[in-house]
Amino acid sequence: MRAALLATLPLAIAACSHGAPAATPTGSAAPARPATDAGVRLDYPVARKVDVIDDYHGTRVADPYRWLEDPSSPGYREWIDAENTVTERFLSTIPDRGALEERLTALWDYERYEVPIREGNRVFFERNSGLQPQPVLYVVDLPRFEPRVLIDPNTLTQDGTMALTGTVPSRDGKLLAYGVAEAGSDWEEWRVRDVDTGADLPDRLRWVKFSTASWTPDGKGFYYSRFDDPGPNQLRDVNYFQKLFYHRLGTPQSADRLVYERKDQKEWTFGAVVSDDGRWLVIHVFQGTDRRNRLYVQDLGRRGSKIRPLVDVLEAKYAFIGSQGPVLWFHTNLDAPRGKVISIDMRSPDRARWKTLVPESDARLESASAVGRRFVLNYLQDAHSVVRIHGLDGKPQQTLKIPALGTGKGFEGRLADDETYFSFETYASPPAILRLEPATGELRVFRAPQLKFEPGEFESRQVFYTSKDGT
Numbered sequence: 001m002r003a004a005l006l007a008t009l010p011l012a013i014a015a016c017s018h019g020a021p022a023a024t025p026t027g028s029a030a031p032a033r034p035a036t037d038a039g040v041r042l043d044y045p046v047a048r049k050v051d052v053i054d055d056y057h058g059t060r061v062a063d064p065y066r067w068l069e070d071p072s073s074p075g076y077r078e079w080i081d082a083e084n085t086v087t088e089r090f091l092s093t094i095p096d097r098g099a100l101e102e103r104l105t106a107l108w109d110y111e112r113y114e115v116p117i118r119e120g121n122r123v124f125f126e127r128n129s130g131l132q133p134q135p136v137l138y139v140v141d142l143p144r145f146e147p148r149v150l151i152d153p154n155t156l157t158q159d160g161t162m163a164l165t166g167t168v169p170s171r172d173g174k175l176l177a178y179g180v181a182e183a184g185s186d187w188e189e190w191r192v193r194d195v196d197t198g199a200d201l202p203d204r205l206r207w208v209k210f211s212t213a214s215w216t217p218d219g220k221g222f223y224y225s226r227f228d229d230p231g232p233n234q235l236r237d238v239n240y241f242q243k244l245f246y247h248r249l250g251t252p253q254s255a256d257r258l259v260y261e262r263k264d265q266k267e268w269t270f271g272a273v274v275s276d277d278g279r280w281l282v283i284h285v286f287q288g289t290d291r292r293n294r295l296y297v298q299d300l301g302r303r304g305s306k307i308r309p310l311v312d313v314l315e316a317k318y319a320f321i322g323s324q325g326p327v328l329w330f331h332t333n334l335d336a337p338r339g340k341v342i343s344i345d346m347r348s349p350d351r352a353r354w355k356t357l358v359p360e361s362d363a364r365l366e367s368a369s370a371v372g373r374r375f376v377l378n379y380l381q382d383a384h385s386v387v388r389i390h391g392l393d394g395k396p397q398q399t400l401k402i403p404a405l406g407t408g409k410g411f412e413g414r415l416a417d418d419e420t421y422f423s424f425e426t427y428a429s430p431p432a433i434l435r436l437e438p439a440t441g442e443l444r445v446f447r448a449p450q451l452k453f454e455p456g457e458f459e460s461r462q463v464f465y466t467s468k469d470g471t
Helices: 076-091 097-108
Strands: 003-009 030-037 040-046 053-056 059-062 117-119 122-128 136-141 147-151 162-169 175-182 188-194 200-208 221-226 243-248 257-260 268-274 280-287 293-299 308-311 318-324 327-332 340-345 355-358 364-371 374-381 384-391 396-399 407-412 420-425 432-437 442-447 459-465
Touching (some): 040 076, 122 147, 221 268, 243 268, 280 318, 293 318, 318 364, 364 407, 374 407, 384 407
Antiparallel strands (some): 003 459, 030 040, 053 059, 122 136, 136 147, 221 243, 243 257, 268 280, 280 293, 293 308, 318 327, 327 340, 340 355, 384 396, 407 420
16 A cells, blocks of 8 residues: 655744733632642642432443533632643743744734635635634625625624634625624524625524525525524533524514424434525435435425435435536445545436446545536545546546645535635645636635745655555
């Protein structure tokens, strides 16, 4: 077996701590246990124990620190402050800490960009100026290229712990559905913002988790998934029985239309996608943490159409790529561990009639999208990205000429779009955002960070070695 090694020289690794010393803890922190390290006395706080025992099918398991899973528990904050104080006391004795902190802070203080999304004549992207707690969402109104702030989550709360969890523009780019979560919680609240004015609409969707939004082409509403109100134990209870809803703008969440649920499958979750033409609702049905999924489909163009299973067994991964009329395209690893692209004609969806458009290759297919009336296929080959363009008939057209070994991610868009965006990073350079025209393969830099070092001074080389068995 051939082994590949990617190396970047020179390489230096250092670590340091940021921030001022924590305040001396007070309250219910338990007495400390003394210890010494490098001449510094370390008084570790002792976490109190509680009498909690779970019975798992006859096996009793003690969990004396269960209280630390709840940030509202008495003594929780005091115990964390005491831990931070111990750490800071030791780190403050390192002679070169100041110089290390100054240099590493300067190196980490560079722009970070997320992959843009284009809808209508607008491009949406997130940017962190360097050391901001949360990235800021910007929008570019084409044909102008000057971005403006649409949402700054750092201003939503005083401590900057409110984060954007998802941003989905409507098809015309006039509205934005976005999710927010506070203090790292999995629970999200989804809102809707008018992109022209920057003002939020009254819509508020709560108890959303493990879901995004998918707009209908008319911009009147979107599909999303949520759980029932978890009640007072929302931080501790396990969430089951997720449901798929349709939210119509301007109506309360209580009026949302229930699209699909399975009362007999408590672990099932649903990811719905509306096709570009608005005809198909494709529902990815997941079970727990299994990477495989089922597929259900509804023909939105037919009044009274029911949701029906397309794949009702847990056998492989299926990811919806797009559609053209009655034909749906999927990225799957069914009988192809490294991935392939298939088509399913909904007029005759029997498995025997499925067609393989792009067969499995010697590289792993990481993602597939349908943009510019072509398939944009992102492969992982020998530890770096290879991007190939195929026609909708599956025939190869070109391989992108990427100037360096690195990793690309993104390539989202719609079938009629003439461009797509992706991030690209190497072992020596952080991610930059590139714009791709699938029809020509032309690449242009959309955004690139300004750095406080010169990546050109570093060299990345890929070296292959022969394994012991001679392959």
